[in-house]
Amino acid sequence: MNRNETAMKIGAHVLPNRVFAAPMAGIADQPLRRLWRALGAGYAVGEMTTADPRLRSSAKTARRLRVDLPGPMAGGGDDGPVAIQLAGADPAMLADAARHGVDLGADIIDINMGCPAKKVCNAACGSALLRDEELVGRIIAAVVAAVPVPVTLKLRTGWAPHSRNAVRIGQMAEAAGIQMLTLHGRTRACGFGGNAEYDTIAEVKSRVGIPVVANGDIDSPEKAQWVLAYTGADAVMIGRAAQARPWLFREIDYFLRHGTKMPPARIAELKPLLLRHLDEHYLHYGEVLGARTARKRIHFLARGLRGGAALSDRVNQTEDCARQRRAFEEFLHEAAARGPFFEYIDEAVTDAAAVQAAMQSRDARAHYHEHERGQTSMAPVREPHAHCAPCLQ
Numbered sequence: 001m002n003r004n005e006t007a008m009k010i011g012a013h014v015l016p017n018r019v020f021a022a023p024m025a026g027i028a029d030q031p032l033r034r035l036w037r038a039l040g041a042g043y044a045v046g047e048m049t050t051a052d053p054r055l056r057s058s059a060k061t062a063r064r065l066r067v068d069l070p071g072p073m074a075g076g077g078d079d080g081p082v083a084i085q086l087a088g089a090d091p092a093m094l095a096d097a098a099r100h101g102v103d104l105g106a107d108i109i110d111i112n113m114g115c116p117a118k119k120v121c122n123a124a125c126g127s128a129l130l131r132d133e134e135l136v137g138r139i140i141a142a143v144v145a146a147v148p149v150p151v152t153l154k155l156r157t158g159w160a161p162h163s164r165n166a167v168r169i170g171q172m173a174e175a176a177g178i179q180m181l182t183l184h185g186r187t188r189a190c191g192f193g194g195n196a197e198y199d200t201i202a203e204v205k206s207r208v209g210i211p212v213v214a215n216g217d218i219d220s221p222e223k224a225q226w227v228l229a230y231t232g233a234d235a236v237m238i239g240r241a242a243q244a245r246p247w248l249f250r251e252i253d254y255f256l257r258h259g260t261k262m263p264p265a266r267i268a269e270l271k272p273l274l275l276r277h278l279d280e281h282y283l284h285y286g287e288v289l290g291a292r293t294a295r296k297r298i299h300f301l302a303r304g305l306r307g308g309a310a311l312s313d314r315v316n317q318t319e320d321c322a323r324q325r326r327a328f329e330e331f332l333h334e335a336a337a338r339g340p341f342f343e344y345i346d347e348a349v350t351d352a353a354a355v356q357a358a359m360q361s362r363d364a365r366a367h368y369h370e371h372e373r374g375q376t377s378m379a380p381v382r383e384p385h386a387h388c389a390p391c392l393q
Contacts, residue, residue, distance in 0.1 A: 008234055008235060009211075010043075010081065010180050010211070011149070012150075013080070013081040013108065015043050016042045017253045017256075018228075018236065019041060019042050019235065019238065019249045019253045020043040020213060020238070021033060021036040021043070021044035022045070022215060022242075023044075023045035023048055023085040024239055025048040027047065027243065028044070028045070029047060029281075030046075030284055031283075032246075032277070033046070035246050036242060036246055036249060039246050039250050040247070040253050041238075041249040042080070042235075042253070043080060045084075045108075046082075046084045046085055048064075049064040049065055049085060049087065050086075050087055051087060051094045051097035052088065052097075053093070056100070063284065065101065065104055081108050083107065084104070084106040084109060085111070085112050085154065086109065086112065086143075089128075089129065091138045091139045091141070091142035092142060094111065094139055094143050095143050095145070095146035098143045098147045098151070099146050101147075102148070107149055108150050109143060109149060109152070110151075110154055110182075111140065111152070111153050111154070113129045113136065113155040128188070130155065130159045130165060130169065130188065131159045133172065136172065136173075137172055141176050141177075144178065150180070151179065152181070152182065153178045153180075153182070154181075154183075155181070155184070156183070156186055157184070157186065157200040158187045158188070159187060160187050163187075166183055166201075166204050167200070167203055170183075170204045170207065171207055174208045174210050178210065179211075180210055180211045180213065181208065181211070181212050182212075182215055182237055183204055183212060183214065184216045185197050185214070196216030196217040198227055198231045201231040201233060202233075205231055205234075211234040212231075212232075213234065213235045213236065213237050214228065214231050214235070215236070215239065218252075219240075219248075221251050221252045221254070221255030221261060222255070224236045224238075224252045224255070228256070238252070243300040244300045244301065244304070247270065250262065264341045264342075265341070267340060267341065267342060268340065270332075271329075274301065274332065275328070275332070278297075278328060279325070281297060282294065282321045282325075291318065291319040291321045295312075295315050295316055298324065302331065304345065305342055305343065305344060305345070306343045306344075307331060307334060307335065315328070
């Protein structure tokens with residue numbers, strides 16, 4: 001049976017597909033996760049939240065800990081497991097935060113060891129933890145022991161190109177009870193620069209028995225299919241690309257299942273979903289903060305579309321939610337009047353031939369080589385990231 005047609009599970013939770021949404025802090029809030037799920041995301045993790053109990057009463061932390069409930073955005077029924085992602089460096093604090101998350105309704109707890117942000121790493125959290133494998137082990141053991149739900153781990157390939165240790169941490173995590181690994185194909189030192197590399201993801205997948213999710217630079221159905229084939233990963237996680245094209249999840253899922261591209265999304269179908277999403281966004285943040293934060297959301301949705309720049313100017317000039325919504329609705333109405341599909345005037349090339357050429361020229365140079373331990377393997381030769389200064393040193 002085709003792997004894309006078999007069920008993927010996290011613990012006892014069966015997921016509808018293998019295309020997941022990334023827990024981007026300050027972006028993947030509850031309204032956006034609901035939109036992503038309505039448009040095909042098989043799994044959506046809550047945005048990264050601090051484990052510090054002193055901040056639980058803050059408005060920001062409270063918003064981030066709101067769980068995803070079934071509702072009309074996804075057509076009713078079960079939206080899948082609720083996952084909360086936690087960041088911290090103290091094992092006991094993270095364990096307590098995990099228990100608090102479960103009390104709030106979390107079905108899965110995800111530990112963040114992948115965030116490269118300076119303010120996170122300066123607090124020895126996120127990907128900074130990759131420098132201290134002993135602490136990583138204690139954190140994982142504490143969180144797994146603290147809660148009765150599955151615990152997963154999101155990480156990067158290492159702290160820097162010269163110290164990629166994702167294989168060791170992945171094996172340690174599996175032994176300690178982690179039930180899924182999500183691996184971003186960059187080190188902390190690389191940030192989001194250059195290109196993600198998938199060799200390390202492939203090696204981790206070959207060394208562990210739990211599901212592995214590939215993350216980083218996956219922005220089209222063709223790229224998703226290629227990454228899954230190249231790494232052997234069980235699923236892909238989409239982040240930045242889904243801000244502008246939230247329907248990308250279902251396009252990827254369709255391509256993986258059928259091998260052909262899904263017909264373009266019609267504006268008439270997307271319009272009620274996008275407007276409902278904006279309403280939920282305003283409700284989630286309130287009038288003032290809602291209007292301010294919606295600017296970025298609308299900007300991403302309009303990026304590259306005819307009339308998108310003018311729409312961004314309009315929403316930037318007001319802090320009134322009703323006026324913003326009206327501007328966005330008028331934009332959608334005008335787009336539908338021109339044709340049934342969105343018209344991109346600055347669209348990235350994502351056709352299969354271009355993706356294949358890019359893979360061949362960038363990071364698909366796979367060869368036999370002698371493994372570090374002297375064993376012959378099929379592991380690909382690791383190539384430095386283009387434009388990534390740490391990798392080229």
